[in-house]
Amino acid sequence: MPLTLPDWVQLYSNGASPRLLLDRYAGESARVRDDPVWIKRASADELVTQIAAIEARESVFPSRLAAMRAMPLFGVPYAVKDNINVRNWSTTAACPAFAHIAESDAHVVARLTEAGAVCVGKTNLDQFATGLVGTRSPYGRPSSAFNAQYISGGSSSGSAVAVSRGEIPFALGTDTAGSGRVPSAFNNVVGLKPTPGRVSTSGVIPACRSLDCVSVFALTVEDATTVLALIEGDDPDDIYSAFAPRNAAWSDRLRIGVPSAHQLDAAYRAPWGRAVEQARALGHKIVPVDFAPLHQTSELLYGGPWVAERHAAVQALLERDPNAFDPTVRQIIQGALNFSATDAFRGQYELRTLQRQVASLWREVDVLMTPTAPGHPQFPEIDADPIGANTRLGTYTNFVNLLGWCALAVPAGFTHEGLPFGATFIAPANVDSALARLGGQWQRAAGLTMGATGVAYTASTMLRSPAAEATLPIAVAGPHLSGLPLNRQLLERGATLREASATAPHYRLFALPEMMPPKPGLVRVARGGASIAVEVWELPLRHVGSFLALIHAPLGLGSLELADGRCVHGFTCESHATEGATDITEFGGWLAYQQHLSEVRDHDARRS
Numbered sequence: 001m002p003l004t005l006p007d008w009v010q011l012y013s014n015g016a017s018p019r020l021l022l023d024r025y026a027g028e029s030a031r032v033r034d035d036p037v038w039i040k041r042a043s044a045d046e047l048v049t050q051i052a053a054i055e056a057r058e059s060v061f062p063s064r065l066a067a068m069r070a071m072p073l074f075g076v077p078y079a080v081k082d083n084i085n086v087r088n089w090s091t092t093a094a095c096p097a098f099a100h101i102a103e104s105d106a107h108v109v110a111r112l113t114e115a116g117a118v119c120v121g122k123t124n125l126d127q128f129a130t131g132l133v134g135t136r137s138p139y140g141r142p143s144s145a146f147n148a149q150y151i152s153g154g155s156s157s158g159s160a161v162a163v164s165r166g167e168i169p170f171a172l173g174t175d176t177a178g179s180g181r182v183p184s185a186f187n188n189v190v191g192l193k194p195t196p197g198r199v200s201t202s203g204v205i206p207a208c209r210s211l212d213c214v215s216v217f218a219l220t221v222e223d224a225t226t227v228l229a230l231i232e233g234d235d236p237d238d239i240y241s242a243f244a245p246r247n248a249a250w251s252d253r254l255r256i257g258v259p260s261a262h263q264l265d266a267a268y269r270a271p272w273g274r275a276v277e278q279a280r281a282l283g284h285k286i287v288p289v290d291f292a293p294l295h296q297t298s299e300l301l302y303g304g305p306w307v308a309e310r311h312a313a314v315q316a317l318l319e320r321d322p323n324a325f326d327p328t329v330r331q332i333i334q335g336a337l338n339f340s341a342t343d344a345f346r347g348q349y350e351l352r353t354l355q356r357q358v359a360s361l362w363r364e365v366d367v368l369m370t371p372t373a374p375g376h377p378q379f380p381e382i383d384a385d386p387i388g389a390n391t392r393l394g395t396y397t398n399f400v401n402l403l404g405w406c407a408l409a410v411p412a413g414f415t416h417e418g419l420p421f422g423a424t425f426i427a428p429a430n431v432d433s434a435l436a437r438l439g440g441q442w443q444r445a446a447g448l449t450m451g452a453t454g455v456a457y458t459a460s461t462m463l464r465s466p467a468a469e470a471t472l473p474i475a476v477a478g479p480h481l482s483g484l485p486l487n488r489q490l491l492e493r494g495a496t497l498r499e500a501s502a503t504a505p506h507y508r509l510f511a512l513p514e515m516m517p518p519k520p521g522l523v524r525v526a527r528g529g530a531s532i533a534v535e536v537w538e539l540p541l542r543h544v545g546s547f548l549a550l551i552h553a554p555l556g557l558g559s560l561e562l563a564d565g566r567c568v569h570g571f572t573c574e575s576h577a578t579e580g581a582t583d584i585t586e587f588g589g590w591l592a593y594q595q596h597l598s599e600v601r602d603h604d605a606r607r608s
Contacts, residue, residue, distance in 0.1 A: 003166050003453060005223045006460045008076045012068060018051045018075035018118065025077055025120040036140025037158040037165075039082045039092060041121040046089075050118045051075070057116075071116025072230065072463045079171040080109060081159050082122040083129055083205040084214070093205045094127040094137040097324035098317055106203025107238065108172060108214050108231045115230045120168065123158025127326045128314055129174050129207040130333065131155050132182045132373075132393040133382050136326045141379070145187045145452035146419055149378050153183035153393070155207075156215065160187045163217045164451035170218040170227050176207045177301055178373075178397025180215025181409040185372035185422025189451050190439070191409035192216040192224040195429045196401055197242030199228070200235030208301075208309035210240060211401040219450040221410065221439040222462045228432065229464035245467040247496045247538060248427065248434035250366050253283050257365035260288035263395055265375030271413040271421035272371050278412075279369060282445055287365050297354045298398035302332065302391065304339075305347040306402075311336035328386045355403060362428050367438065370396040372409045372422035396424060404429045408439045411448050433466040471538035473498060474547075475560045475570030477509070478520045478590045481535050485517045489550055493543035498536045502589075504561040505531045510573070510581035511593065512554070520590045521554065521573030521581060524561075531563055533589030534570065553577075 001024055002008045012018070027041030042050075054075060061067040068074045080086060083093040085102035086109055092099040109119065126136040134157030135141045142152040145164040152161050156173025160183030163171050173180045175193045184191025192215060199214045206212055214231065218224035235241040256279050264272055280286055300306060310333045311318070314325075322330060339347075361368075374395045382389050400407050405426055412423035425442070427435045444459045474495075479486040482497060503522070506529040510521045522532060539547060548557065554577035560570030587593040 001166075003169060003450065003455060004220055004460065005073070005076060005169055005226055005463055008169060009068065009074075009463065012074050013065065015064070018054055021051065021075065021077055021118055021120065022047055027121065036124055036137070036142045037161045039094070039122050039124050039139050039158070040089065042119065047118065047120065050113075054116055054118070068116075072226070073112065073115040073117035076117045077120040077168050078112065078117050079121045079123050079159060079162055079168050080106075080119060081125050081129075081156050081171070081173045083125060083174060084109065084122075084172055085203040086119055086122065089122065091205065093129070094125050094139060095317075095324055096138060097321055098314070102203070104203065107200035107235050109203065111231045111233075112227075123156070123162055123171060125157060126155035126179070127329045128205070128310065128333075129155040129176060129179055130310060130329045131390055132178050132397070133377075133386070133390050134183065135379065135382050135386075136329055138326070143379075144376070144419070150376055150419065151186065151379060151382055153186040153373070155179040156183050156217065159217050160184055160189055160191070163187070163219060164189050164453075166219075166451060166453040166455075170216060170223055173215040173217055174201075174204060174207065175213045175215040176211050176401060177394050178400075180213065180217070181397050181407060181424055182373050182393055184217060184409040186376055186420065187451060188411045188420035188422075188448070190218050190221050190224045190411070190443070191372075192218070192221075192228055192436075193400070193407045193409070194228060194232065194432050195406040196404055197240055198245070198406075198430070198432060199232050200238040200241050202235055202238040206309070206313045208306055209313070210309060211306070213401060219453070220457065220460065221408070221436060221443050222460050225436040225440070225466060226463045228436070229462070229466045232466060244430050245433065246430040246469045247471060247494055247540060248366070248431035249491050249494050249496055250434055250438075251497070253285060254366040254438070255287050255364070256284045257287045257289035257361065257368045259291045259370060261291075262371065263374050264371060267415040267417060267419070268371060268375055268421055271415055272423075275369070275412040275421070275423045278442075278445060282441065289361065289365065289368065293354055293358050294399045295395070297351070297358070297402050298394060300347055300351055300402060301394070301398045302335075304350070305336075305344040307332065308336040308339055308344065332387070351402060358403060366427075367435070368426040370424050370426065372396065372424045376419055400426055406430070406432045406435055408435050410439050410442050411446065413446070413448070433468040436466060469494070470541045472541055472544050473536050473568040474539050474557065475501070475503075475534040475536050475562070475568050477522050477532060477534045477571055479517050480537075480571075481591060489547065490537050490539065493539060493547060495537045495539040495543075498538050500533070501536050502531045502533050502563045504563055504565070505529050506561065507532050508583060508585045509587075509590070509593075510578045511584050512573070512577060512581050519555065520584065520593070521577055522560075522571060523573050523575050523578055530585050530588070532585070533591065534560070534562075536562075536568060
C-alpha cells in the first residue's frame with residue numbers, strides 16, 4: 001500500500017477505487033485485542049459509509065481529477081487518538097468507564113472528512129492524555145516500532161507507532177506537554193505541534209484545555225504540513241481558537257539556539273552532536289542558549305496549578321469512581337486538590353513573568369533546536385519510577401505550550417544500538433508555515449528512512465500549504481535593500497525577502513541630491529530605459545500603513561513592472577525631482593553604484 005500522501009494521490013489518479021481500503025482496514029476485534037496500538041478499528045460498514053459519501057461527492061464532478069482537486073485527501077486513510085470524537089463512534093480516552101458515543105465529529109475530523117479522508121480507527125494513548133510514556137492504558141502498552149523492549153512514548157502512543165509501521169500515512173494526536181513530539185522521536189516519524197489555537201480542539205477530550213493542541217504524525221514533513229493546512233483555521237465553537245498566522249523574518253542562514261548545557265543519556269550524545277553539525281552544514285549559525293528560564297517554565301505544568309485543568313476535565317468521574325483511573329494518572333490528577341484559587345493566580349503571575357523574560361530570546365535567535373527527549377527508557381525504568389521517568393521525558397517539551405510557541409519534531413538519526421533519535425525545532429507563535437519549510441529542508445538533508453518502514457525518504461511537495469499572514473509585495477531599489485541602513489524598517493515590521501529581481505527595461509535610476517541617507521529615484525520612461533536591480537519583500541498588510549508613513553516626497557509607492565511582466569508595488573520617484581540628479585542607470589542598480597563610489601573613494605585615498 002502507499003506510504004505517503006503523494007503515493008495515495010498517484011494511486012487514485014491512476015483510477016484505483018477507495019473501496020480498496022476495505023481489504024486493508026476493515027476492523028476485526030481479534031486484531032485490536034492482539035495489538036495495543038489500536039483501541040478501535042473501523043468496521044466494514046463504517047468504512048463503506050465513508051467511502052460511499054466520497055463516491056457520491058465524486059459523481060458531481062466531470063472527472064476524477066476535478067474531484068481530487070476539491071478533495072485533496074481523496075480516499076486517504078488516517079487514524080485519530082481516542083480522545084478525539086468521531087461521530088457515532090465510542091470515545092474512551094483510554095478509560096472504559098468514561099467511554100461514550102460521540103454525537104458529532106471533532107472539528108478536525110470534520111475538516112478531514114471534507115477533504116475526502118477516511119478514518120480507519122482510533123489509537124491508544126496514556127489515559128486522559130496524561131503522560132509522555134505510552135504505558136498508562138488498560139488497552140495495552142505499545143512499544144517502539146524499533147524495539148519491543150523500549151516504550152513507544154506518549155501520550156499519543158498508538159498514533160505514532162501506526163504511522164511508523166506504515167499502516168497509515170498520517171494520524172492525529174494531541175499535545176499538551178509533548179505528547180505529539182516525544183512519540184515521534186521514539187518511532188522515527190515527524191510530529192507537528194502547531195501554535196496553540198491555530199487548530200481547533202472542539203470535540204477533543206481536554207487535558208489542559210487552555211494549552212491543548214491537536215498534533216499531526218506523518219512520515220514526512222510535507223505530509224504533516226499538508227494535513228495542518230487542511231485542519232487549521234478559526235472555529236467559533238472553540239473558546240481558545242486563535243488563528244493568527246504570521247510570516248517569519250528568516251533568512252537562509254538562521255540563528256539556531258541550542259541548549260548551552262544539555263541533559264542527555266549517553267546513547268543520545270553522539271546523535272545530538274551529529275544533529276548540531278548537520279544544522280551547521282546547512283549554513284545556519286549555532287547559538288548556545290541558557291535554558292534555565294525554559295526549564296523553570298516547565299515546572300509549572302505539573303508542579304503548578306495547571307494540573308487543576310486536568311481535574312476539571314474528569315472531576316465527576318474521579319469523584320464517582322476513582323478506581324476507574326490508572327493509578328499513576330489518578331495520583332497526578334488528584335494533585336490538583338493541593339492547590340487553591342489563590343495558587344492559580346500566583347501561577348498565572350509567575351508564568352507571565354517568565355513569558356516576558358524569555359520573549360527577549362527571539363532577538364538573539366530565530367529558532368530553537370533541542371533533542372526531542374533526553375533518552376529512550378525501557379519498560380522496567382518506567383515501572384520503577386513512573387512519575388520521575390515521565391517528568392524527565394518532558395525536559396525539552398513541557399515549556400512550549402505554556403509559552404504559546406509552535407514546534408516540529410523531526411527524525412535526526414540513530415543511536416549506536418539502532419534506536420531512533422529525534423530533534424525538535426521550536427519557534428515563536430504563529431510562524432508554523434516558516435517552521436515547516438525549515439523542517440522540510442532538514443529532512444531532505446538528513447536522507448533517513450521513513451519510520452520503521454525501511455523505505456528511504458524521497459522529497460515531495462506539499463499538497464496544501466499552511467496559511468501565512470496576508471502580505472503586500474513591495475519592490476525596493478535603494479537603502480531598503482538587504483544590509484543597507486533602512487532595511488531595518490522592513491525587518492521591524494516582519495517583512496520577508498521573497499526574491500532578488502529586476503524591473504522591466506523601462507526605467508532610469510537617479511542618485512537624488514541632499515537625501516539622508518542617500519536614496520535613488522526610480523522613474524519609468526517611454527524610451528531609453530533599462531532593467532534595474534530590485535528586491536521584492538513581503539510586507540504584512542497590517543504594517544503597510546506605518547511603512548507608508550515613513551516614505552516622503554519625492555518618493556512614493558506605485559506600480560512597478562518586473563522583468564518577467566509581473567506588476568508589484570514598489571518605490572517610484574516624481575519625475576521633477578530628477579532635475580539636477582545624477583543618472584546612474586548605467587550601473588544597473590543602487591548596490592552596484594554604491595560599490596562604484598566605494599572604489600572611487602579608495603582610489604582617491606591611495607592617490608592622496
